[in-house]
Amino acid sequence: MSLKLKSGFTFDYDNLYGEGKVTDADLKFYEEDLKKAHEAMKVMREKGFIRAHLSKDGEPEKVLFSQLPYVEEGHLNSPSSLKHLQELTDHVKDNVDVVVSLGIGGSYLGDKVLFDVHCGEFWNAMSKEERNGFPKVVFSGQNIDPRRTGDIIHYLKNSAAITKSHEKRNLKVLLLVISKSGGTLDTMSNFMVIYDALQKFDNVDVEVVAVTDPNMEKQTLLKKLAIEKGWPQYAVPDGVGGRFSIFCEVGLTLAACIGFDIQAFLDGAKDMDKACQNDDLWQNPAMLNAALKFAASEKHGRDIEVMMPYGDYLKSVSEWYIQLLAESLGKQYNKEGKEVCYGRTPLVAVGTTDMHSQTQQHQQGKLDKIVQFIRLENWENDLEIPNVFPEAQKLADISGVTMGQALEVARQSNADALASNKRYNACFTLPKLDAYHLGELLYMLAMSVAYEGELADVDAFDQPGVESYKRIMGPKLAERKAMNQK
Structure with a gap:
């Protein structure tokens, strides 16, 4: 089972939804909450308003990230701001x-x-x-x-x-x-x-x-x-x-x-935002992703998400996602001030690297994880594995396929093995790795945490916990400076 957009971006959730996984009954339980979350996203887009959101100074603050893909005068990204960025490009080049x-x-x-x-x-x-x-x-x-x-x-x-x-x-x-x-x-x-x-x-x-x-x-x-x-x-x-x-x-x-293609990046985000305006859960990538992950956590105890792209240069996407999920959803109090201590824990992994270091735990450890894969359908410069040593049968056996094909076989094998042992997993597929599809992926993830914040009834746009250590650090640093000046 999968959701595929016209662009080719695909969310395969077959190993996350169905019998023995997140069920129709689970999603039915959150049906009204999902409707409210979707309405909240509409208000956020139109007015920049999120219920109960305040700045770190305790003042009302708009939430404007959903405006960013739309390059218009009066927006944060405008024709004049892109021209200003082009001036920087022209200067450094x-x-x-x-x-x-x-x-x-x-x-x-x-x-x-x-x-x-x-x-x-x-x-x-x-x-x-x-x-x-x-x-x-x-x-x-x-x-x-x-x-x-x-x-x-x-x-x-x-x-x-x-x-x-x-x-x-x-x-x-x-x-x-x-x-x-x-x-x-x-x-x-x-x-x-x-x-x-x-x-x-x-x-x-x-x-x-x-x-x-x-x-x-x-x-x-x-x-x-x-x-x-x-x-x-x-x-x-x-x-x-x-x-x-x-x-x-x-x-x-x-x-x-x-020299990164800024316009294509924003276009990918914009097209994803339009897809995420769909009222139909099964046609809205961000709402579906949030619903399945939230239900998996709350109904099945799968409150750890292992973000595992297959590709070395996508590791930083996992690291970016760590902050997105942790700061957005790791909250002690809900919007009514009740202590809830909500938050799914994100972890970084890379395939195939961490199949040789973490997969043992994913495969046989606690039933508390979802492994979220990212894969590329087409590699720009794929390399065929040559039969350099025909006398070595084991090496000859792995020749004759491209490295991209071998990588995907490894990912599929990992996914199948996890699913066979009741380990939830899902996959995002990008047709290729470029600015447009990167914009699609990152924006979908950002919108997903916005949806999940509403489902969990926490403010996905503040980070009060970060201020705690800062309040302690300032005086300590001043004390250290005074000691140095003695």
């Missing part, structure tokens, strides 16, 4: 050598997805011609790690020496610093350390692009710095939480720096 993308949470995880899908692991080892004139990319700010930050500085210092020696010019580095407040400890500490170090190198030209809250009346620290220093600015808009921000300038600035 054939002009900037290295972009250091500094962000954490969605400001890192979303950008890493776009980089992995578009560039792959060996982008920085390619020639400038192979990169079509686009710069190398280094990620920082996602942790306060002195060794790695020092390594980045050392890498840039060596790159500058090589550029000066070979091309008789300075290395051009752009620091893309992403922080809504401009005070994010992880991001801004890395930014300041790297910025300060590069200023001391006489063979490096440094420029900064600031992505922050655009509010002019209450300017963030980063906004004030950008105005004072004359740095180009892009927006971290209100109404879009970090885990949804891949579809706005938070993610799209990095996309602009690597």
Whole structure:
């Protein structure tokens, strides 16, 4: 059983729904809740309103992520904002050598997805011609790690020496610093350390692009710095939480720096949003996904979701999904203030890699998991396994098929084995890995958590638990600084 869209995107739920799995009776039990959830999504699209949602300051706040796929004047993504992004593309292409993308949470995880899908692991080892004139990319700010930050500085210092020696010019580095407040400890500490170090190198030209809250009346620290220093600015808009921000300038600035097809990405998200407006549960990918996962958790105890794409460059999709599911649905209180401690636990896996490390637990461990596969129907450059050693029968047996075919046989075998032992699993299929189908997938997942938030009666758009450690960390950091100054 599967839901297939005109684009070819497919949600195969055969191993998640039916006898011995999520049943018609389960879905019937939530029928009225699903109708209410769907109506809530309509209101969210039309008015940006989600019942009981407040900002971290306790003020009413719109939810605007569902607006992002629609490029219109007056929207967060508009023809003028895309033109502004094109200006960044035009600037970095054939002009900037290295972009250091500094962000954490969605400001890192979303950008890493776009980089992995578009560039792959060996982008920085390619020639400038192979990169079509686009710069190398280094990620920082996602942790306060002195060794790695020092390594980045050392890498840039060596790159500058090589550029000066070979091309008789300075290395051009752009620091893309992403922080809504401009005070994010992880991001801004890395930014300041790297910025300060590069200023001391006489063979490096440094420029900064600031992505922050655009509010002019209450300017963030980063906004004030950008105005004072004359740095180009892009927006971290209100109404879009970090885990949804891949579809706005938070993610799209990095996309602009690597030549990623922004319009196709947003088109994929838009077409998925239209599919998710369908009132019919069985024709609405996000509502169906949310209903099956929620029922599996609440009726069958399957409250862990293993996101397991089959493809190395899709691992970051799983890591992005970790934040999406964990921050959106891991809530202590429901919308009425009652303690519920709701939340399904997300885990990262990659096929076939983790068939050799996690599958034992998936196959025979506790009956508390859904394994969610992602597969590609067509690989752009598939490679046939050659019969190099015909004398070795075991090796000869695996030749004569492509690597993509072998990967899919492994996935199907894993799915069948799990299903044979009452292990729930499902599969999302992308016709191919490109900007359009990536936009479809990520938007469907984002809309799914919005539906599930309504089913669970929790606010899928706040993250009050994150503020708890921040309140403790601030005074502790001040105390440490005072000790250092003695």
